[in-house]
Amino acid sequence: MIKLRKKNFVSFKKSFDSICASGKSPTVINSLAGQRNEIEARVLKYLNNRRALENVFPAALSPDISVELKSCYDGMPSDLxxxxxxxxxxxxxxxxxxxxxxxxxxxxxxxxxxxxDFPEFSFLSYNLIPCCANCNRRKGRQFLKDGRRLFFNPYFDSVPGRILDVELSLARETVSFHLVEKDSLLASHVEKLNIIERYNDKGAGVLSEIIYLLNDYPSMRDEEEFVNHMDVEYNKSKSRYGINHYTSLIYEKLLLSGLVGQVLQDP
Ligand SMILES: [Zn+2]
Structure with a gap:
């Protein structure tokens, strides 16, 4: 859940021209070219509503045109x-x-x-978000529920601030993340993509690495040394991935909770 700051979209014109210049059959190309104005108007609607895409409803396209538009993504020309x-x-x-x-x-x-549901946006740069296979599979065809969006959009939405927190136990080597932000978009995003459970798994690995450092590196037994190390790692994670990343949250909790001091006093 991080907003992508750099923007470098491929324009509709470039995408459409590339598809029309591809090796598709003349019948398909003619049919697509006949739809160009309508598709361009839909793209404009998309861009005008980019921060509130719940306001864009599926268009009444003929089944043939829908199939052709979807095929533009599956058989995308190599230059596009x-x-x-x-x-x-x-x-x-x-x-x-x-x-x-x-x-x-x-x-x-x-x-x-x-x-x-929106084949006319299937090859549109604004609508294609680079993501992992796990999130892609979990999100699938979902988009709206009761007129509200279910997923954070990394191009156009901003993260409102802190949305997650974590509880740690160094003795039991466990981490437990939970949502603190009640914003329904971020809450449904986290829930639908199973992010709490995935962060618990990844976070357990981070904590186990920290415990390994504490136990096996004598220099780390010095509290000041260890806190400095945590501080560097925290700032690195925060600047790269933001405050809601599992690593940022774990380091921050360790720095603020005094847990490390307790462990070092009780070898
Ligand atoms: Zn993912």
Whole structure:
């Protein structure tokens, strides 16, 4: 859950022209070209509502056109694919992880508005979000419930601040994350993508590494030394992934709770 600061979208015009210049059959190309104005108007609607995409409803497209539009994503021309890859690399610069969960590599693309319901946006740069396979699979075709969006959009939404907190036990080597933000968008995002459970798993690994350091590196038995080390790691994680990343939350809790001091006094 982090907003991607760098923006480098591939324009509708570039995408559409690339598709029309591809090796699709003349019948399909003619049919798509005939829809161009309508699709462009839909893209404009998308952009005008980019921070409130719940206001964009599926269009009444004929089944044939829907199939053709969806096929534009599946059989995307290689130059457009390359442009999209390049733009995703640019978005993710310095991040290296899925912006939905901040856990795994962003090696797939999610259609924020699902392509089954919005085939006209299936090849649109604004609607393609680099994400990990786990988040992509969990999100699937979901988008709205009772007229409200279910997922955070890393291009257009901002994280309102702290949304998660963690409880730690060094003695039991356990971490337990929970939501503190009642904002329904972030809460449903975390719930639908199973982020609490995934953070508990990843966080347990981070804590176990910290305990290993405390036990096996004599220099770390000096509290000041250890707190300095925690501080560096905390700031590194916070500046790269934000305050809601599992690593930032664990280091912050250790720094603020005095837990490390207790452990060092009780070898
Ligand atoms: Zn993910």
């Amino acid at each position: 694919k390359f442009q999209l890859e390049l733009s995703h690399k640019y978005f993710l610069r310095g991040l290296h992880v899925c912006p939905y969960c901040l856990i795994s590599e962003a090696d797939t693309k999610d259609h924020y508005l699902p392509k089954e």
